[in-house]
Amino acid sequence: DIQMTQSPSSLSASVGERVTITCRASQSINSYLNWYQQKPGKAPNLLIYTASSLQSGVPSRFSGSESGTDFTLTISSLQPEDCATYYCQQGHSYPWTFGQGTKVEIK
């Protein structure tokens, strides 16, 4: 199985600050990497698909990038409504696997 290692597990940042979350795959996944946002008590919401494509309706402050087996989700200017847990997920091969999540809080 492909292991997805996400870091950090939590972070606290100020409004307007740039935030970066990383996800490392245990093997090559050819850009098949998705990012989700989940708020408490809600279902996850797709933000980024195939590493860097912005899902329709998602604010442009969210972006994704990749370098080999390392993937990054960037929030360019953190907003209060971005408080949530973020998950990466590989779609390269079964079983689909998620990272352990990164909880983002406002400082």
Place this chain on the structure above:
Amino acid sequence: EVQLVESGGGLVKPGGSLRLSCAASGFTFSDYTMNWVRQAPGKGLEWVSSITGSSSYKHYADSVKGRLTISRDNAKNSLYLQMKSLRADDTAVYYCASDRGYADFENWGLGTLVTVSS
């Protein structure tokens, strides 16, 4: 508007069975691979099972293989998860999610809670 609505969750004893349903609307259901994803209380997301649009292919996480069975009825726009031999570690909110073909879960239901406890 795309809607996915899960039902069928509840409290069940260890070793018991349960059948979850997911009613879909607002899109051509038969064109999409469908998935079940679960989340144990306070934990992360875990993919459980997938089924292609024509039901030709089904996949399962090792943790549920042989105990959970995914199926669908395209005439009823419905997805199912038959659960048997349930264990305490199956306790979770179960979400159904549609998949555009890159295992990118674009649409999710609100989830249904399954609690396995004596």
